[in-house]
Amino acid sequence: MAIRIGIAGYGNLGRGVECAIKHNPDMELAAVFTRRNPESVQILTPGAKVYSIEEAQAMKDSIDVMILCGGSATDLPVQTPEFARSFHVIDSFDTHAHIPQHFQAVDEAAKESGHVGIISVGWDPGMFSLNRLYANAILPGGSDYTFWGKGVSQGHSDAIRRVEGVKDARQYTIPVESALEAVRSGRNPQLTTRQKHTRECFVVAEEGADLERIEKEIVTMPNYFADYDTTVHFITQEELDRDHKGIPHGGFVIRTGKTGWEDENSHVIEYSLKLDSNPEFTSSVLVAYARAAYRLGQEGQSGCKTVFDIAPAYLSPLSGEELRKNLL
Amino acid sequence: MAIRIGIAGYGNLGRGVECAIKHNPDMELAAVFTRRNPESVQILTPGAKVYSIEEAQAMKDSIDVMILCGGSATDLPVQTPEFARSFHVIDSFDTHAHIPQHFQAVDEAAKESGHVGIISVGWDPGMFSLNRLYANAILPGGSDYTFWGKGVSQGHSDAIRRVEGVKDARQYTIPVESALEAVRSGRNPQLTTRQKHTRECFVVAEEGADLERIEKEIVTMPNYFADYDTTVHFITQEELDRDHKGIPHGGFVIRTGKTGWEDENSHVIEYSLKLDSNPEFTSSVLVAYARAAYRLGQEGQSGCKTVFDIAPAYLSPLSGEELRKNLL
Numbered sequence: 001m002a003i004r005i006g007i008a009g010y011g012n013l014g015r016g017v018e019c020a021i022k023h024n025p026d027m028e029l030a031a032v033f034t035r036r037n038p039e040s041v042q043i044l045t046p047g048a049k050v051y052s053i054e055e056a057q058a059m060k061d062s063i064d065v066m067i068l069c070g071g072s073a074t075d076l077p078v079q080t081p082e083f084a085r086s087f088h089v090i091d092s093f094d095t096h097a098h099i100p101q102h103f104q105a106v107d108e109a110a111k112e113s114g115h116v117g118i119i120s121v122g123w124d125p126g127m128f129s130l131n132r133l134y135a136n137a138i139l140p141g142g143s144d145y146t147f148w149g150k151g152v153s154q155g156h157s158d159a160i161r162r163v164e165g166v167k168d169a170r171q172y173t174i175p176v177e178s179a180l181e182a183v184r185s186g187r188n189p190q191l192t193t194r195q196k197h198t199r200e201c202f203v204v205a206e207e208g209a210d211l212e213r214i215e216k217e218i219v220t221m222p223n224y225f226a227d228y229d230t231t232v233h234f235i236t237q238e239e240l241d242r243d244h245k246g247i248p249h250g251g252f253v254i255r256t257g258k259t260g261w262e263d264e265n266s267h268v269i270e271y272s273l274k275l276d277s278n279p280e281f282t283s284s285v286l287v288a289y290a291r292a293a294y295r296l297g298q299e300g301q302s303g304c305k306t307v308f309d310i311a312p313a314y315l316s317p318l319s320g321e322e323l324r325k326n327l328l
Numbered sequence: 329m330a331i332r333i334g335i336a337g338y339g340n341l342g343r344g345v346e347c348a349i350k351h352n353p354d355m356e357l358a359a360v361f362t363r364r365n366p367e368s369v370q371i372l373t374p375g376a377k378v379y380s381i382e383e384a385q386a387m388k389d390s391i392d393v394m395i396l397c398g399g400s401a402t403d404l405p406v407q408t409p410e411f412a413r414s415f416h417v418i419d420s421f422d423t424h425a426h427i428p429q430h431f432q433a434v435d436e437a438a439k440e441s442g443h444v445g446i447i448s449v450g451w452d453p454g455m456f457s458l459n460r461l462y463a464n465a466i467l468p469g470g471s472d473y474t475f476w477g478k479g480v481s482q483g484h485s486d487a488i489r490r491v492e493g494v495k496d497a498r499q500y501t502i503p504v505e506s507a508l509e510a511v512r513s514g515r516n517p518q519l520t521t522r523q524k525h526t527r528e529c530f531v532v533a534e535e536g537a538d539l540e541r542i543e544k545e546i547v548t549m550p551n552y553f554a555d556y557d558t559t560v561h562f563i564t565q566e567e568l569d570r571d572h573k574g575i576p577h578g579g580f581v582i583r584t585g586k587t588g589w590e591d592e593n594s595h596v597i598e599y600s601l602k603l604d605s606n607p608e609f610t611s612s613v614l615v616a617y618a619r620a621a622y623r624l625g626q627e628g629q630s631g632c633k634t635v636f637d638i639a640p641a642y643l644s645p646l647s648g649e650e651l652r653k654n655l656l
Contacts, residue, residue: 015485015551016587017366018589019587019588019589020587022589023468023469023587024468039624044589059583061414096656097497099652099653099656100649100652100653103652107573113352113483118536122654127462127597129332129656130462131599132655133368133640133641133643133644133651133655134455134458134643136655137619137640137643137644137645138455138609138612138613138616138617138643138645139612140351140352140645141351157649166599178548184602199524205370216503219402222459229466249651257611259344259347259348259604259608259611260347260605260608261346261347261350261372265603265605265608266604266640267600267601267602267603267609268600268601268602268603269600269601270598270599270601270602271459271599271600272596272597272598272600273595273596273597274595274596274598275514275593275595275596276587276593276594276595277587277588277595279511280587280588281466281587281595283587284466284467284559284587285466288465291465292450295644306640306652306656307640307650307656308640308648308651308652308655308656309639309648310640311636311637311638311639312461312462312465312635312636312637312638312640313461313636314460314637315461315462315465315466316464317468320636320637323461323634323636324427324428324431324634324636325427325463327457327460327464327636328424328427328448328453328457328634328635
């Protein structure tokens, strides 16, 4: 019998989860839950239904794992512990400073109800974190580097849109190639924020807006742009819609370190992602961990976990023998 | 108290384990075991002792994890199950076709004695296998590519040395850059053996040997070279010793796959290693998994496992809270 997945929240991430379920024959979409009027939400899966999020609780017996697709700022801190009282849950909580308290809240709820909750799943946090952990365990005493991009930063795009006179905007974070090369060489460089990434902005201004002022406000914006070399391009709404509608992203996790009695040998471990669709890739990771949550639940485990706590075999539909034969 | 590690077999790998223990303050070298005369073996760690491998059994109470550093052909199939009767064990068994029977033999011995055995640890099998598994779970229906090198192949170097008139040799396996680029582009190429790797050989011939015949015998050698574009360079023993004494290696694991309702988005996941010393890196992975074996043993687990079965957190000396705070 297929693992029955519920999706809570139907934005880019929720739709990505729906698509990922289609790619995994051992799973099926049980239902989508929304805060909007369910009748206004069109989903892709034939036969699957959309319900109001208030109805989720009543469906606890027909859903194995609930994947929470809301935002980290306000949705997940409330939803993940709440849903963990009735379901195994997966979320992509990514507010780093609040992970300890989120972990604790989900852990308490999940342990009390006998469910498994896996938080902060995706690629960063998620696959990048895993690669940092593995590389740190193998090369203690080395150096970690994480680069992001080339990709769209939603937060930075939103920040530009809040500038007066800006109608629409898209911001790309771009790793500096020479910095990547310096890291890969094993030279162990100390890199400033400015040396690691540049920021490129495509901005649609309102008619008659003062472009010079907009550009200045963007490049000097504290936290978001002031510490970076930022380029601003003014384009039309048509150009933005035509050339910048995708949500690509990616990045690099690199660890360099030494081995040998006198540290005489250098090693470089590199993990990288090149993603056409940030939300769809994140969703694909969420769905793989939903499989793990279901299986851990079947074994009687409970409580909050992260990607660090899950043995890789739980993510795959293959058996132990098949994995050893085909992938080891 | 530090985790007490025993090393069985003191070649390049055993010495690498010794060096890796030095880099991990939560571990200590308890003893080295050898089939040679123990008095003939000089080790690096002050205060640590070398024993005959027959004495290992008697020291079961002073060693927590035994790391087996013998070869996959004849040593490990016998040693790993045997030692699993007295110790938690780690090996780097890499004869792919025999993994199922090796797994079973170690599993039976380890379960009977209540120990943990982790087999096929290293980078391939090992870290490369893990990356194949993670990427397969995230992008079902995609394509896997593994490239090796640039690096020294011991097996191919040995094969050249068996050619009549060859005094010494070193063979490098080199991934074809254009093939790597084709894979990274997501074009999903079908690649032949010849298209993926080239082989470069540095050969010291005996005085007066027929160089033309040697070259021909090498490049046409079935299994080893016939299916590759192979280059042969004749050099002096001095040049070989000076320029080719290292044992570098590395490689690339790439998975490409699609997401989206109509497979409209492409993704590339890439993991790569660039290693100055193949045996020292392998040893560093073995030691990280020794930590995992020890901890699993403390929890009362037993039986044979592979890297697929070990939750990543077990590899790190950091606590769950520290990992979530620093690496997630």
